[in-house]
Amino acid sequence: MTTHDLTRAVRPRPIRTGGGAALAAWLFNAPALVLLLIFLAVPFGLAIFFSFTNFRLGSPLPLRFVGVENYTSLFSDAEFLQAFANNVIFAVVVVPVQCALALGLAILVNQKIRGIAFFRALFFMPVVLGGAVVSTIWFILMDPSYGLLNGLLRAATFGQLHLRWLQDPNTALASIIVICIWGSVGFQMVILLAGLQDIPSDLYEAAQLDGAGTWAQFRSITLPGLRNTIVFVVTMTTIFAFRLFDQVFVLTHGGPLGSTNTMLLELVKVGYDQQLIGRACAIAVVFFLAVVAFTLLQRRVIKEDES
Amino acid sequence: MTVIARSSRRARARRARVGTWVLLILIGIVFAAPLLFLIVGAFKPGTLVLTEASSWRAFWPSHASLNNFATAITRSQLFTLLLNTIIVTGTIVLSGLVINSLIGYALARFRFRGRRFLLLLIVALAVVPFQAIAIPTLLEMSQWGLRNTYPGLILPMIANAFYIYLFYSFFLAMPVELEEAARVDGAGPLRVFRSIAVPLAGPAFATVAILSFMSSWGELLWPSLMTDDITVRTIQLGISVIRSSPPINQGVVLASVLLAALPVMVVFIVLQRRFIESAARSGIK
Known part of the structure; x- marks a missing residue:
């Protein structure tokens, strides 16, 4: 899926037109539309509606409109503002870092080497396991007294350095970032790999004959060839970054001192x-x-980059 | 080209190859170590999982046994959790494949009033994250008495605007001739869809199947809102309960995590070659 496809006037070659086509079309559409309506459109409308009311479960007070009171009180609530800021920090760090790492991994596993399929599967495996499983493993690895990470740190610094990782407000969000990137970079890698495999290999052969080095080939063939894929991956990673929930729900419940609280966790x-x-x-x-x-902001930045 | 230039180029190629392998192995260790830790730890006594976690022994199965698995299965009803997850995930994936491909196909192949509007609507809905509407959806569900039921876990997850869009763009890019021929031969729309379009759309079905399998197997937020009853609870939520309810035995925790992960790992290993191929061809990128 690319922005390209969305903005271009898509005119399919219809195989059916006329009255019969309309009937068939709506029969094909109906099941999905009914479900989308009940479980997406209506709840979305309700969410907007309720956000302007004092609705509270089990409250003796009657339902009434309170205007933008919920919004103004949110933006003067330190806990929510911290959660909002954590989401932004998380996205600002994770989106570029994870996309760049994913691109590096994709190029690495796109080499034609025996056994490369093993590495592709290995780098993708954490995505398969899912957020809750990945978090559970890293919780033990990041244990302040027994964890492997501190074992390695102590060995490397002769016992000088020792972090409390998820238990220290200064390192908790950074630890969550590490866990999330480890756990999901494989997903972006696979999509970028698919994009890489669409670039015709004779382009590289021609460039090599012209004496272009690895970097020149990357700049003038790989990056332009991956343009649409990269836009898609960046957009998707941004959306995922804002949805941060599983890892903080399992590992920290937003603590310590709200340092890993997120909007979704606050919502729950x-x-x-x-x-x-x-x-x-x-x-x-x-x-x-x-x-x-x-x-939208990101789309803008990416577009300006190009021109 | 001189002999020296050629041999230096060959030397460079060899260096690049060695560099690739060194990188692959270093990064491979970063990805393999936590997984190995999980597998080995699942067989170790809980106290050793922690006390041996900070050295090479973390990856050595000392005092290996199946006790953790036995405890996980008896104490936390792991089979119930797994069975629930299989029922929920299986229904979501299978019915989702049917429903989302039907509308994606209609959007790509039929001309009808409101088609463009519908397409815009689908794209707009793909941006609404489920999490943002979880609370009103939960209210709907409680209203209808669907909390702590399978339908409550399943129904909101079937139709998915993103998967519809994937199917739509795949069908759009697919040549239309075979379907036209079948139509001339008198096949009805459902027949053409089922016997011509679906078999040709394998990559799109495989991609959506894997994406939707992974996301419903890993779903944590929705079951944690919808269930407080073990009889319908799914495995991800089960794990977070096992992790936090005393007596906590890290060996048992890792054993349950491994059992929870095993089905997806198997599915993925079986399908992985196809997945990467089909991701390339299904227009996901």
Whole structure:
């Protein structure tokens, strides 16, 4: 999927037109549309609606409109602002780092070497395991007293250095970032690898004959050839970055001192644990707008880069 | 070209090859070590998992036994958790393949009023993350008495705007001649779809199947909102319960994690060659 396809006027060669086609089309569309309506469009509408009300489960107060009160109180709430900032920091670090690493890995596993399929599968394996499983493993590896990471640190620094990783507000978010990148970089790698394999290899052969070095080939063949793929991967990684939930839910519950709290985690705490539906829905709307804004901003930056 | 130039180029190629291998092995260790730690730890007594975690012994199965698996299965009803996850994931993946491919096909192949609008709607909906609407969806579900039920876990996850878009763009790029021929021969729309279009769209189906399998197997937020009852709880949530309810035995934790991961690992290893191929051809990029 690329921006290209979306903006170009797509005119398919229809195999069916006329009245019969319309009937068939709506029969084909119906199951998905009904489900999308009930479980996506309606809840989305409800979220916007409730965000302007005082809706609270089990509350004796009648439902009434409170205007933008939920929003104003969110933006004066230190806990929410910290969660918002954590999401932004996370995205700003993870998106470029993870995409660059994924590109490096994709180029590495695109080499024609015996046994390369093993490495492709290995780098992708954490994605297969999923966030909860990956987090559980790293929780033990990052244990302050027994963990392997501190074992390695102590060995490398003769016992001088020793971190509390997930338990220290200064390193917790960084630790989460490391775990997330390790756990999901394989996904972007596979998509970029697919893009690499679409670049005709005679382009490289011609460049080699002209005496172009590795870097020149990367700049003038690989990057332009991967343009659409990279735009897609960056957009997708951004959306995933804002959705950060599993790792912090399993590992830190947002702590210590809110240093790993995220908007989604806050949404669940407010909406599910405290049953403040109106406020939780306001978080959902802010979350949605932030994702859209960040994605659009990035599109802009990428487009300007090109011209 | 002089002999010296040629031999230096060959030397450079060899250096590049050695460099590639060194990189592959170093990065390979970073990815393999935690996985090996998981597998080895699952067979070790819980106390040793921790005390041996900071040295090379972390990767050595000392006092190996199957006790952790036995405890995981009996104490935390792991089979119930796994069975629930298989039911939920299986239904989501299979019905999702049917429903999302049907609408994707109709958008690509039929001309009808509202087609462009529908397409825009699908793209717009693909941006709405499920998590953002989880709370209102949860309210709908409780209203209908679907909390702690399979349908409650399954229904909201079937139709997926992103997968619809993948199918749509794949069908759009597919040559239309065979389908036209079948139509001239008098085959109805469903028939053409089922016996011509679907078999040709293997890569798209494989990609969507794997993506949707991985995401529903790994889903944590929705089951944690929807269930407080072990009878329908899924494995990811089960793991986080096992991790945090005393007495905590890290060996048992790792054994349950390994059992939870095994089905996806097997599915992936079986399908992985196809997956990377089909990701390339399904237009996911």
